[in-house]
Amino acid sequence: MLSGYPRLRAILLRIAQAVPVVFGVVVISFLLTRALPGDPAVYFAGVMADEQSIEQTRIALGLDKPLPQQFAIYVGNLLQGDLGQSVSSGRAVATDLANRLPASLELTLTALLLAVLVAVPLGVWAATRPGTWVDHLCRIVVTAGVSLPTFFTGILLIYIFYYILGVAPSPLGRLDFIYFEPDHVTGFYLIDAALAGDWETWRGAVKQLMLPSITLALFTLAPVARMTRAAMLSALSADFIRTARAAGLSGRKVLFGYALRNALLPVVTTLGMVFSFALGANVLVEKVFAWPGIGSYAVEALVVSDYAAVQGFVLAMALLFVTLNLVIDLLYTVIDPRIGFVSQ
Amino acid sequence: MTGNSNRRDFMKMGMAGASMLPFLKAMPALAQGSDTLVVVTGQTINSLDLHRTGTSRASYQVGVNCYDRLLSFGTKEAIGGGFSYDYQVIEPELAESWTVSDDGMTLTFKLKPEARFWDGRKVTAEDVKWSFDRAVSVGGFPTVQMKAGGLERPEQFMAVDEETFVIKLDQPSKLTIPDLAVPVPYIINSVEARANATADDPWALDYLHMTPAGSGAYKVLRWNPGEQLVYERNEDWVGGTMPAVKRVVIREVPSPATRRALIERGDVQLAFGIPDKDAAELADKIDVFSTPVENCIHCLCPNFAFEPFQDPDVRKAIAYAVPYEDIFQAAAYGRGLPLWGDDSPIDDIAWPRKTQYYTDLDKAREHLAKSAYPDGFEVPLSISLDLASWMEPTALLVQEALGKIGIKVEIEKIPGANWRTAVLVEKRLPLHLENFGGWLNTPDYYFFWAYKDGHLFNSSNYRNEEIEALVDATLHMPMDDPAYAPQIKRMFEIALDELPRIPLYQPALNVAANGAEGYEFWFHRQLDVRPLKAT
Structure with missing residues (x-):
């Protein structure tokens, strides 16, 4: 039926393949949260709870029912698109995620963009001059980037740019309290503010985004730069480059038109991986910069055994990565036409 | 108002209908005003x-x-x-x-x-x-x-x-x-x-x-x-x-x-x-208020369900071995109030009060020698990861001190989500740190929660018939009743002699x-x- 649209068919196939993965994630996240030590009923019954009020709380949370029944209820709700209620925030998990996921994504994507803007040219530069001071500079920057933990870099940047120099705004989250968040369209403040034409708020959001995204970018710089350098080195020593040079093509054309394009595949793959671990590394940056993101939400939910919130988080992440992998596969075909979709 | 409130709702809630811009410009100034x-x-x-x-x-x-x-x-x-x-x-x-x-x-x-x-x-x-x-x-x-x-x-x-x-x-x-x-x-x-x-x-x-x-x-x-x-x-x-x-x-x-x-x-x-450490360091630069939390004590609790701690000499040996001053400085940075080293007779009903114990390893060894465990024993000391800022340094100092009198302590760190279940509900931790504070500021209220058998904060499984009777008698009694003070003093006497909770210091809330x-x-x-x- 879809034979006329190979790309669409492949995409649908990929999505269908993701279903068992997502189901597995649902089962595992359910079982893992239950296996967590700690009793949410005791926690949520509060400081002065006696046995009776702990029992009342257990019933109110639905934790008195047997596990299979709890699971059936959970899956039933999921199928209706209901991720459940978070006990600690008292709101639907879906609402919480919709509020917090964009904050994390905005931070992570900005950081990745910054990292790519610096790392790819740096990698290319280093690859064209291996063994020179540029190469060493690249190596030093990269080593420093990975070896400094993000919370340390974060606090260091705050100390220098906010505390001593006073050029950065107060590290108070996504917007200083004097601004109002833009009307919710995408949840990305930069996009929403731009859509509303509210450039004052947009500038405010950019200022707040600066330090945390630099912190995260420093951390993600390393793999991208190293991968670019390695891929470029092998591309530059390939036969087709020698042929291109022999054919008298300009250095620029050889470097960017042939070598870089061929080196991009592993770089894009690395970017996908970096994106996933950057979302994880977010937690520490979020704590330092009071960023209301999904990492700190998940950690807080874990600490208090807030089952629905933890499960919702894991599921959202799983869906995100399924989508991400699909996007990366699609990017392959754009970068390198030799990779056919049908063959997958 | 909810988290989704937008600017329009905000305006409706009493913001002057004036345009946003003056407000934006005015807020930073107002924050200073x-x-x-x-x-x-x-x-x-x-x-x-x-x-x-x-x-x-x-x-x-x-x-x-x-x-x-x-x-x-x-x-x-x-x-x-x-x-x-x-x-x-x-x-x-x-x-x-x-x-x-x-x-x-x-x-x-x-x-x-x-x-x-x-x-x-x-x-x-x-x-x-x-x-x-x-x-x-x-x-x-x-x-x-x-x-x-x-x-x-x-x-x-x-x-x-x-x-x-x-x-x-x-x-x-x-x-x-x-x-x-x-x-x-x-x-x-x-x-x-x-x-x-x-x-x-x-x-x-x-x-x-x-x-x-x-x-x-x-x-x-x-x-x-x-x-x-x-x-x-x-x-x-x-x-x-x-x-x-x-x-x-x-x-x-x-x-x-x-x-x-x-x-x-x-x-x-x-x-x-703010943390005690920041409070101590900021105190000369800006205004810092470190108010001792009323009716709250950070304690070391030997659990009576663990056999060696049923021996009163073992508990006293620990009480004399604890390095109180070091703990107060390392865990609380001197914020709060010391609660040790006052052996004057109990003549008032102020609580928390200083105990008669102080750091004296010789005395500790004497007590341990008199006990059924002269050669010491091994015991885990449990702390909560959520409260690690004071519990961890305290536990390390206690571990070191008890090691000197022959009690081998291993520190067990429990994640925050389990802590309440383990320490207060199941009451299964042999030796642990605890920090109950009562909202209602009377000694009988503290004793009601922390010393009565089966009550939530009595994490030591302590039971003493006289304490049970004294708490029941004083809990609702007016504090100016002539029968009140003597019974409270008796309560202090028993609790500080039997030591189901060894008071370390009174913590402070820092602002x-x-x-x-x-x-x-x-x-x-x-x-x-x-x-x-x-x-």
Whole structure:
């Protein structure tokens, strides 16, 4: 039926393949949260709870029912698109995620963009001059980037740019309290503010985004730069480059038109991986910069055994990565036409 | 107001209809002036309704600032600078006057006739009754706290007429009146709440979770969970002295280092609940209030379910081995009050009080030699990862000291989510650290929770028949009863001799101010923004 649209068919196939993965994630996240030590009923019954009020709380949370029944209820709700209620925030998990996921994504994507803007040219530069001071500079920057933990870099940047120099705004989250968040369209403040034409708020959001995204970018710089350098080195020593040079093509054309394009595949793959671990590394940056993101939400939910919130988080992440992998596969075909979709 | 509130809602809620731009330009200036204060805290406000299951401690401040109770406490100067609530002085909040019948069983309250909810409706006795019924019916923490004051069933509460509210008690108790001034029994606009209640949710827990409906000094202007809460003054408040500050912004900043940078720079005016270390280091630069938490003790608890600790000489050996001063300096940075080394006879009923123990390894060894375990034994010392800031240094010092007298200690770190279950509910930790503090500031109340068999904070499984009888006898007895003081002193004597809890020190709540004054400490350890002023 879809034979006329190979790309669409492949995409649908990929999505269908993701279903068992997502189901597995649902089962595992359910079982893992239950296996967590700690009793949410005791926690949520509060400081002065006696046995009776702990029992009342257990019933109110639905934790008195047997596990299979709890699971059936959970899956039933999921199928209706209901991720459940978070006990600690008292709101639907879906609402919480919709509020917090964009904050994390905005931070992570900005950081990745910054990292790519610096790392790819740096990698290319280093690859064209291996063994020179540029190469060493690249190596030093990269080593420093990975070896400094993000919370340390974060606090260091705050100390220098906010505390001593006073050029950065107060590290108070996504917007200083004097601004109002833009009307919710995408949840990305930069996009929403731009859509509303509210450039004052947009500038405010950019200022707040600066330090945390630099912190995260420093951390993600390393793999991208190293991968670019390695891929470029092998591309530059390939036969087709020698042929291109022999054919008298300009250095620029050889470097960017042939070598870089061929080196991009592993770089894009690395970017996908970096994106996933950057979302994880977010937690520490979020704590330092009071960023209301999904990492700190998940950690807080874990600490208090807030089952629905933890499960919702894991599921959202799983869906995100399924989508991400699909996007990366699609990017392959754009970068390198030799990779056919049908063959997958 | 909810987290999704947009600018339009914000404008509707009393912002002048003027364009946004002047406000944007004016806010930074106002933050320096007397109209707006910015407070940072590391804790998360997760609900605007204290009665809900799962509401975090930090959220109690909404109950304090946005709602009124019938009564409140007075103010006094605090140890460690600034002010503190005064347990001895009861002041009216929504009640204009109150009387207690001669048998102490009937309390009659006259409400302030001019009191209005935010929607303009008069506060009536019917609202008080509905709110109290709710507190004793929803279960969980509010119901337990109400019970402490003898308030257990809706039938005890009566709205006699519009302005007269009556409480009938089963037995007279000195704890009832103070229990009416804790955050729990606050008065809700019952008409608004009922209009938003459902058959499944008769107490409107879902509605009040996001939308407070009270008569208190501040309204919630906006709330973005996990980010900030903005209070705006209620200009028609009659519960007390009108607050000086029009708007208070509570910002959640999880990292203590970031909070410290903000308060030092003066971009925020108050940092609430800063670590002891920061308090000690900031004290010469800006205003730091380190108020010893009343009725709260950080303890080392030997569990009687673990055989060696049934031997009194073992417990005394530990009490003499503990390096109190080192712990006080390393774990609390000298913030709070020492609780050791006073062997004068017990002649007052102040609690917490200094114990007769001090660090003396020879004495410790003597006691251990007399015990059934002269060669020592091995025991795990359990601490909570959530409270690691004081528990970890304390545990390391205890480990080292006990090692010197032959007791081999291994430190066991328990994740925060398990801690309560393990230490308080199952009471299965042989040796552990504990930090109970009672809201109602009487020694009998502390003993009720921490020394009576089976009670939640008696994590040592301690049982002493005389203590049981003494606590039962004194719990509801007025403190000026001549029989009170002798029984309390006897309680102290037994508890400090038998040592089911070895007091280490009294912790402090640290608050740093840079541009704000009037901070007042409260037993609930949350920020009361009403007395704050900008400087």
